[in-house]
Amino acid sequence: MIVISGLQFKTIMFFIFASYYSNMKLKLFIIALLTSPIMAVAQKAGPERDWTNAVLWQQYSGEYRALAFQAYNFAKLSLKEALWENQNGKPNCVIVDADETIIDNSRFQGYEIKNGVSYVPAHWTAWTSKVMADTVPGALSFLKFAASKNVETFYVTNRDAADRAATMENLKKLGFPYVDEAHLLTKTTTSDKQERRNKILEKYNVLLLCGDNLSDFSNVFYREGKDTKQQVDAHQQLFGTKFIVLPNPMYGDWEKLLYKEGKFNEEEKAKQRLDKLKSY
Numbered sequence: 001m002i003v004i005s006g007l008q009f010k011t012i013m014f015f016i017f018a019s020y021y022s023n024m025k026l027k028l029f030i031i032a033l034l035t036s037p038i039m040a041v042a043q044k045a046g047p048e049r050d051w052t053n054a055v056l057w058q059q060y061s062g063e064y065r066a067l068a069f070q071a072y073n074f075a076k077l078s079l080k081e082a083l084w085e086n087q088n089g090k091p092n093c094v095i096v097d098a099d100e101t102i103i104d105n106s107r108f109q110g111y112e113i114k115n116g117v118s119y120v121p122a123h124w125t126a127w128t129s130k131v132m133a134d135t136v137p138g139a140l141s142f143l144k145f146a147a148s149k150n151v152e153t154f155y156v157t158n159r160d161a162a163d164r165a166a167t168m169e170n171l172k173k174l175g176f177p178y179v180d181e182a183h184l185l186t187k188t189t190t191s192d193k194q195e196r197r198n199k200i201l202e203k204y205n206v207l208l209l210c211g212d213n214l215s216d217f218s219n220v221f222y223r224e225g226k227d228t229k230q231q232v233d234a235h236q237q238l239f240g241t242k243f244i245v246l247p248n249p250m251y252g253d254w255e256k257l258l259y260k261e262g263k264f265n266e267e268e269k270a271k272q273r274l275d276k277l278k279s280y
């Protein structure tokens, strides 16, 4: 769809009049002027364009790195405090998510944008099997610090069985501690992580959790049909202490809030996003 503002319309009309009486050069200029908005819109077409800025922000901004460091600096402080205060006789551990919490998949997102798609499962498997995801800033240092205090790490991720071997290889290659069969909990029959968290809680004292998605901490935020913002407010004391949140501008359960009225294809999702956009 081409949207032309009132000022643009008047400008175009002025040049149309002018061209009626003028020379060929001016006519060519007017044609260029008339076609330029069409070209601009044509280049922007496609829902995949929506998160280009989000991916670029993760890949290039200093703020992304700073926020990741900030999160893990808080994690370190909280861990030290919890080691003093929260002992229950069980061995200590932290629970971390993988994608966008300790490893960066923005190159996969970049690949999907360049290929004009939003998410193709086969592309995801191809990406994970390349074992080239890099660390999220601060993550490795924090988990090594935890290991130095005999705090184990459990990796609770919704990567599935098909990605398991490559994921383990990737985490080992980057030097993350406790990467073994017992500590890597990939997706089972459900993407709901509560069951896996409960299993860990049976045997371990969980000092804190790290994630880029609120469902990495608890089901109350997105999975129980409650008001997300109200739940975040109700749990505000836990953020930066027990729940360490990493920035992920690219994807997450928050998107479910935009599409919860039904199942949509990419084109419909793009329309939903525009419809949901708050303006004034």
Ligand SMILES: [Mg+2]
Pocket: 097, 098, 099, 100, 101, 211, 212, 213
């Ligand atoms: Mg994640």
